[in-house]
Every structure is written in structure tokens, then in C-alpha cells.
Amino acid sequence: MTSLTKKEHIVVVGGGFAGLNAIKALNKEKYDITLIDRNNFHSFPPLFYQIASSGLDSGSISFPFRRETRKMENVKFQMGEVRNVDTTAKTITTQFETLNYDKLIISAGTTNNFFGMNNLLETVYTLKSTAEAIRLKNEILDRLERASLCKDASHRRELLSFVVIGAGPTGVEVAGALGEMKRYILQREYPEINKDDISITLIEGTDRVLRTMSKEASQKAYEYLGHLMVDVVLEKTMTKYENNVATLSDGKEIYCETLVWTAGITGEKIEGFAKETFGPGNRFIVDQYNRVKGYNDIYALGDIAFLTSDEFQRGYPQMAQVAIQQAINLARNLNGESFKKPFSYKDKGSMATVGRNRAVADLNHLHLYGRPAWLTWMFIHLISLLGMRNKINVLINWVWAYFTYSTSLRLLVHTAKYPLRRRWDELGH
Numbered sequence: 365m366t367s368l369t370k371k372e373h374i375v376v377v378g379g380g381f382a383g384l385n386a387i388k389a390l391n392k393e394k395y396d397i398t399l400i401d402r403n404n405f406h407s408f409p410p411l412f413y414q415i416a417s418s419g420l421d422s423g424s425i426s427f428p429f430r431r432e433t434r435k436m437e438n439v440k441f442q443m444g445e446v447r448n449v450d451t452t453a454k455t456i457t458t459q460f461e462t463l464n465y466d467k468l469i470i471s472a473g474t475t476n477n478f479f480g481m482n483n484l485l486e487t488v489y490t491l492k493s494t495a496e497a498i499r500l501k502n503e504i505l506d507r508l509e510r511a512s513l514c515k516d517a518s519h520r521r522e523l524l525s526f527v528v529i530g531a532g533p534t535g536v537e538v539a540g541a542l543g544e545m546k547r548y549i550l551q552r553e554y555p556e557i558n559k560d561d562i563s564i565t566l567i568e569g570t571d572r573v574l575r576t577m578s579k580e581a582s583q584k585a586y587e588y589l590g591h592l593m594v595d596v597v598l599e600k601t602m603t604k605y606e607n608n609v610a611t612l613s614d615g616k617e618i619y620c621e622t623l624v625w626t627a628g629i630t631g632e633k634i635e636g637f638a639k640e641t642f643g644p645g646n647r648f649i650v651d652q653y654n655r656v657k658g659y660n661d662i663y664a665l666g667d668i669a670f671l672t673s674d675e676f677q678r679g680y681p682q683m684a685q686v687a688i689q690q691a692i693n694l695a696r697n698l699n700g701e702s703f704k705k706p707f708s709y710k711d712k713g714s715m716a717t718v719g720r721n722r723a724v725a726d727l728n729h730l731h732l733y734g735r736p737a738w739l740t741w742m743f744i745h746l747i748s749l750l751g752m753r754n755k756i757n758v759l760i761n762w763v764w765a766y767f768t769y770s771t772s773l774r775l776l777v778h779t780a781k782y783p784l785r786r787r788w789d790e791l792g793h
């Protein structure tokens with residue numbers, strides 16, 4: 365692909381916020397582009413917790429890559445999971461094929477990090493992909509249905525014991541959604557279950573929830589979680605989870621049958637690079653132009669890129685805005701004759717929602733709480749979603765749920781691919 369008559373071929377691995385924005389901004393007259401993703405759709409992680417809590421269906425926050433790429437000339441999509449890069453031959457390999465590249469953009473994001481507690485891989489619930497969110501949703505619904513049939517109060521409480529590890533935005537949002545279920549939804553939809561049958565505990569290693577946000581936002585979120593009957597345990601980490609018992613760093617044990625892990629992430633593993641290429645969290649070390657250390661034709665963007673600055677000495681935050689801004693900056697540099705513009709980050713702030721009318725937003729000098737923050741949160745997420753149909757769908761769902769507290773999405777559809785939960789008859793129920 366390197367002859368003078370042909371355009372250079374850019375392969376983009378991962379069509380998340382970074383990959384997709386890079387493709388949109390790249391000059392299609394200068395480059396042929398192939399997008400490779402393990403899924404055939406773009407997903408929207410900030411709303412995964414809404415899938416898990418039956419607030420939205422997965423289709424409303426996903427968008428097929430082929431629908432997006434068919435609008436762009438010289439861009440094609442191929443599904444596959446990239447496992448290996450041969451940097452000498454300039455090829456990437458998926459489970460289906462090997463592909464040549466002239467330039468490679470790696471934007472494969474991150475996956476869960478269990479910090480060596482490998483049994484968690486099989487015993488806990490996570491929220492790093494649409495499939496994981498659906499799996500958690502099914503588990504919650506399955507437990508509610510079983511608890512509603514259960515005559516034994518102590519067994520009912522065991523069935524409905526939830527612990528969420530990590531009080532960053534994802535942990536707070538999941539715990540808040542479970543709290544809303546306990547406080548508002550249970551009575552209407554599962555009258556057989558008592559509110560006190562459900563326990564929700566949120567565990568955080570530092571001294572406050574949402575520690576990357578302002579102290580006021582943390583305090584407000586803490587109060588909101590209290591209103592939603594979530595027990596928050598601070599300054600404790602989980603050291604072990606075995607036989608449905610979570611052991612904390614102070615030795616305390618909490619019985620919980622559903623443990624949601626949101627406490628750690630690590631870069632997706634792609635083989636073929638020297639050890640020195642990776643920084644903390646298995647992220648590719650990049651320079652201020654997002655070029656991977658040691659290579660002039662390979663770039664990394666977003667969550668999987670490790671770039672430091674005076675302000676962010678431990679790396680830029682793994683957030684959507686960083687991914688989007690890096691992608692656009694890299695595309696502009698690649699579109700030009702040479703790399704002129706180093707990456708500079710415009711922090712647009714951060715926000716988290718704990719439930720209906722309960723959210724916090726730090727938008728530079730503006731700090732919002734409660735309903736104003738919640739409306740802002742909804743607006744920003746709506747405009748960020750891909751596809752008009754998705755935006756309308758989500759808006760209708762939210763408005764409907766706001767007035768009725770009800771959603772038609774609490775459907776328990778067992779998929780054959782995830783037989784983790786044994787069937788009721790096998791369990792002797």
C-alpha cells in the first residue's frame with residue numbers, strides 16, 4: 365500500500381470515542397481507512413449502568429459501525445479482535461485475518477483490572493461493555509423474580525444482597541440506580557419483596573465518593589446515596605471475595621451474592637510490542653502527538669494511551685473528552701504535512717448522576733447539584749449519543765420513566781451464551 369499512486373492505508377483498532385472521532389476527522393482523500401472492532405457497533409459506556417438497571421435498552425445507546433462508515437468514502441469496517449501486531453511486517457492479526465497497514469492507530473480502550481484476584485473474573489459483575497451490562501441486568505432481574513417467590517426471609521435477603529466496589533462515577537451511578545430500585549420501584553413492581561430485604565453497600569478505598577470531583581460534589585453525592593438507602597463504606601478496600609463473602613481491608617466481612625466491580629481498569633492487551641512501550645495500567649506510552657514510544661507509524665489514543673503533562677503527571681484521565689480531543693488532534697496532524705500541533709486538553713468538567721433529580725456537575729467554575737445538574741447531565745448525554753433515532757428513543761424513555769417510574773425494559777431474556785447462572789431447577793428451587 366505504499367506506492368506513490370496509492371493512498372496510505374490507516375488501520376484503526378477500536379471504534380470507541382477515540383477511534384470513531386479520529387476516523388471522522390481524517391482526510392479521506394489522503395488515506396484509505398479500515399476500522400477494526402471486536403463488536404459490530406459503537407457503544408456508549410457512560411450509559412452502561414442504565415442498561416444494567418433496565419433504564420435503557422442496549423440498542424438505544426449503540427450504533428452499527430457499518431451505518432456510520434457507509435456515509436464516509438474510503439472507510440470500511442471489518443469485525444475482529446486484534447490480538448497481535450507485527451511492527452516489522454506492518455500487519456495486524458485478528459481471529460479472522462491478517463491485514464497490512466501503513467499507519468496504525470490503536471484506540472482499543474481498557475478492560476477490568478482485578479489486581480491479581482483472578483477468581484473475580486468468574487464471580488463478579490462488571491460494566492466495561494454492553495455484554496457485561498446486559499449480564500448484570502439479567503442477574504438483577506433474575507434475583508428479583510426469585511426473591512419474590514421465596515418464602516424464607518433470610519434467604520430473600522441473601523438473594524438481594526448487593527455490594528458495589530469502587531465509588532468513582534460508575535460505582536456511584538450503579539449504586540444509585542440500585543437504590544432507586546429499592547426505594548421507588550420495588551413496591552410497584554415486586555410487592556412481594558420488602559424494601560428491607562435489599563441491601564446495597566458501596567465500598568470505596570479513599571475518604572470520599574467521586575474523589576476526582578470537587579469536595580462539594582462528593583458530599584452531595586454521599587447525601588443522595590443516603591437518601592436512596594445505600595450504605596457507603598469509605599477508606600476500605602476489598603481484599604478477597606470468596607463463597608459470597610467480601611472481606612475488607614479492616615477484616616470486616618460482608619455477605620453479598622451480587623458483587624459489582626468498578627474499582628480498576630487496565631489497557632486492552634495487544635501482543636507484539638516491547639515491554640518498554642507500556643506505562644502504568646498497561647497503557648501505551650505516547651508523546652504529545654500520540655505517537656507510541658519507539659514507533660513513528662503507530663499511534664495510541666484515549667484510554668489506552670499514557671501521556672503525561674505538568675498538570676496530569678500520572679497520565680490524562682481516562683475520560684471521553686480526552687479520547688475525543690486526542691483523536692481530533694492526531695487526525696489534524698496526520699492530515700497535514702507534518703506533526704505541528706501537540707495535544708493540549710480542554711477540560712470541560714465532569715458529572716455523575718445518582719438518580720432522578722440527583723446529580724452533581726463540576727463544569728469549570730460552575731458547580732451544579734440536584735435537578736439542574738441532572739438536567740444538564742441528561743442534555744449532555746443526549747447530544748453525545750450517536751444517531752437521531754437513539755437520541756429520540758432515549759429521550760422518550762427518560763421522560764416516560766420520569767413521570768411513571770416505570771419502564772417496559774425489565775425483561776429477563778436469558779441468553780444461551782452466558783450460562784453462568786444455573787437454571788432454577790438445577791438449584792433446587
Ligand SMILES: Cc1cc2nc3c(=O)[nH]c(=O)nc-3n(C[C@H](O)[C@H](O)[C@H](O)COP(=O)(O)OP(=O)(O)OC[C@H]3O[C@@H](n4cnc5c(N)ncnc54)[C@H](O)[C@@H]3O)c2cc1C
Nearest residue numbers: 378380381382401402409410446472473666667682683684
Ligand atoms: C461504565 C463506564 C462509565 C463511564 N462514564 C463516563 C462518563 O460519564 N464520562 C466520561 O467522560 N467518561 C466515562 N467513562 C470513560 C469513557 O467511556 C472512556 O474514557 C472512553 O470510552 C474512552 O474511549 P476509547 O475510545 O479510548 O475507548 P472505548 O470507548 O472503550 O473504545 C474501545 C473500542 O475498542 C474495541 N476493542 C477493544 N479491544 C479490541 C481489540 N483487541 N480488537 C478490536 N477492537 C477492540 C472495543 O470494542 C471498543 O469499541 C466511562 C466508562 C465506563 C466503562
